[in-house]
Amino acid sequence: MLKVIFIYIFLFLISSDILAQxxxxxxxxxxxxxxxxxxxxxxxxxSAFHKYSLSDYYLEGHKNSDFILYDCADMNFIGSIIAYGxxxxxxxxxxxxxxxxxxxxYDKRLVLPEYKSKGNGFSxxxxxxxxxxxxxxxKRIKYTLSAGVKIPFSTEPQYVNNALLxxxxxxxxxxYGTVIQSYLLKENSLKGMRYFLINRVEINTxxxxxxxxxNVFITSLFVSKHLHxxxxxxxxxxxAILQVRHEYRTKSKNRDxxxxxxxxxxxxxxxxxxYTIKEKWNVSVIAxxxxxxxxxxxxxxNKFAIGxxxxxxxxxx
Amino acid sequence: xxxxxxxxxxxxxxxxxEFGIQINLIVPIMKKYFLFGFLIxxxxxxxxxxxxxxxxxxxxxxxxxxxxNDTILPGTTTNITANATGEGLVYTWTSTGGGNIxxxxxxxxxxxTPCMYGNYEVQCEVKDKAGSxxxxxxxxxxx
Numbered sequence: 001m002l003k004v005i006f007i008y009i010f011l012f013l014i015s016s017d018i019l020a021q022x023x024x025x026x027x028x029x030x031x032x033x034x035x036x037x038x039x040x041x042x043x044x045x046x047s048a049f050h051k052y053s054l055s056d057y058y059l060e061g062h063k064n065s066d067f068i069l070y071d072c073a074d075m076n077f078i079g080s081i082i083a084y085g086x087x088x089x090x091x092x093x094x095x096x097x098x099x100x101x102x103x104x105x106y107d108k109r110l111v112l113p114e115y116k117s118k119g120n121g122f123s124x125x126x127x128x129x130x131x132x133x134x135x136x137x138x139k140r141i142k143y144t145l146s147a148g149v150k151i152p153f154s155t156e157p158q159y160v161n162n163a164l165l166x167x168x169x170x171x172x173x174x175x176y177g178t179v180i181q182s183y184l185l186k187e188n189s190l191k192g193m194r195y196f197l198i199n200r201v202e203i204n205t206x207x208x209x210x211x212x213x214x215n216v217f218i219t220s221l222f223v224s225k226h227l228h229x230x231x232x233x234x235x236x237x238x239x240a241i242l243q244v245r246h247e248y249r250t251k252s253k254n255r256d257x258x259x260x261x262x263x264x265x266x267x268x269x270x271x272x273x274x275y276t277i278k279e280k281w282n283v284s285v286i287a288x289x290x291x292x293x294x295x296x297x298x299x300x301x302n303k304f305a306i307g308x309x310x311x312x313x314x315x316x317x
Numbered sequence: 318x319x320x321x322x323x324x325x326x327x328x329x330x331x332x333x334x335e336f337g338i339q340i341n342l343i344v345p346i347m348k349k350y351f352l353f354g355f356l357i358x359x360x361x362x363x364x365x366x367x368x369x370x371x372x373x374x375x376x377x378x379x380x381x382x383x384x385x386n387d388t389i390l391p392g393t394t395t396n397i398t399a400n401a402t403g404e405g406l407v408y409t410w411t412s413t414g415g416g417n418i419x420x421x422x423x424x425x426x427x428x429x430t431p432c433m434y435g436n437y438e439v440q441c442e443v444k445d446k447a448g449s450x451x452x453x454x455x456x457x458x459x460x
Binding site: 060065067069106110112113114117159160161162163164166167168209210211254255257259260261296297298 | 392409411412413414416424425428430431432433
């Protein structure tokens with residue numbers, strides 16, 4: 001049962017991390033590697049997901065801005081995550097992502113040669129090692145640490161029609177980075193509730209264009225509950241999860257000078273519904289709703305995001 | 318003289334007869350060689366380069382890179398135009414330090430974001446079909 005809940009949360013985290021991206025403080029979706037840390041020995045976990053995100057208004061600090069440049073921006077991202085438990089405590093994980101599109105649409109009130117800039121292609125990949133530091137089966141507590149390296153698909157920036165794409169729509173950060181995560185799980189079997197606290201830090205380095213994306217600090221609190229209603233035949237395979245996530249991004253730097261309109265302080269609410277098919281497949285739908293957004297300078301703010309996940313666990317004996 | 322004439326004629330006829338036999342043998346070979354030689358002559362003429370006039374190539378000359386406004390406010394845009402002559406020109410635009418390049422070809426718009434202050438450089442490289450290239454950069458001041 002615990003395993004199934006892990007999968008639920010895993011799916012949820014994948015989604016929320018992908019959606020953590022906004023166009024005003026770009027780069028790539030943050031990881032997707034944030035699952036619950038270690039998986040059991042000889043367990044192969046494969047996940048595929050798709051995300052759509054839309055941003056369509058400017059914020060200056062936390063107030064609306066009348067600035068016009070982008071009318072809106074959206075992106076479609078697909079990715080996969082593969083994790084394998086080398087031992088019961090030690091897990092290796094890889095992530096690969098691809099932007100189907102990462103597009104900004106310029107405001108038609110401006111007189112411009114074109115009204116769209118679109119990038120696509122492979123994002124960064126992440127390879128991480130996770131180690132379960134503490135597990136108390138009586139108290140149902142587990143704590144896991146993870147360290148990984150972010151590897152860009154390409155260190156060269158993308159051009160379209162021989163014009164350099166804006167940083168906002170580059171599919172890859174074009175540079176290496178470090179990802180540190182911790183996972184704390186507490187389970188209450190009597191109530192059928194689980195609580196998760198997850199921290200993630202992402203350190204970015206400078207790319208060839210001498211641009212350094214800001215570092216990212218994320219704290220997520222999850223509450224999950226297996227659904228039990230009167231009509232058990234209807235609800236037995238369903239799990240509801242609610243996440244509150246805080247994201248803090250430091251300002252990006254360009255040639256060692258801080259980029260004025262970069263960096264943010266965001267709070268999201270992310271409800272998710274999960275369905276298990278024959279205890280083998282997990283299908284999940286998630287929404288990302290901004291509760292509070294504060295952007296340094298003036299930046300395009302995220303309106304909403306939705307996602308779909310599919311995960312399968314395979315245990316090798 | 319008459320005797321000489323007769324003797325000469327006889328000798329010639331004998332010689333011809335003998336020679337005739339040789340001719341009979343040689344004629345097919347000669348025919349072959351003649352045809353072969355004829356073909357060579359035709360090919361030589363056919364392959365002979367005709368004198369043509371050299372095409373006039375226009376040398377790449379990147380004359381100017383001009384902005385409508387080289388000093389702009391944060392969050393505004395300016396057009397930048399590259400003027401160049403040459404054949405099969407390809408324009409590659411790059412900016413360093415931030416800002417968006419919008420469009421392609423000879424004319425683009427350079428858009429700055431809010432809170433973007435300072436000097437920013439936009440480069441244009443022009444390459445012709447022969448592979449020659451020239452670059453120019455322009456500094457846009459945002460204040």
